[in-house]
Amino acid sequence: MPPTANEEKTAAEEIGELRKEIDWLDAEIVRLVKRRAEVSQTIGAARMAAGGPRIVVNREMDVLARYGELGPEGTRIAMALLELGRGRLGR
């Protein structure tokens, strides 16, 4: 049965509300990703200033495993996060 006018309005309202939630989630994710990159770059700079390496492979493996819960897409997210954490120094 096709939806009535009322049901359509309800669906449009629900979509509008859910889109607001998505917009909020995206803004939060961007904020957190920026903060993560900042923290990662600070750690890298401090370690290098002390004569250490820029990259710690076993720690990066832990990060990859953490996001692996989300499947191959999670692994790609983790790779992007690690790359952002390297900033200009890693390029």
Ligand SMILES: C=C(O[C@@H]1C=C(C(=O)O)C=C[C@H]1O)C(=O)O
């Ligand atoms: C932030 C660090 O430095 C680098 C960046 C990492 C990250 O962004 O998660 C992890 C390991 C290191 O290669 C760290 O050692 O914790």
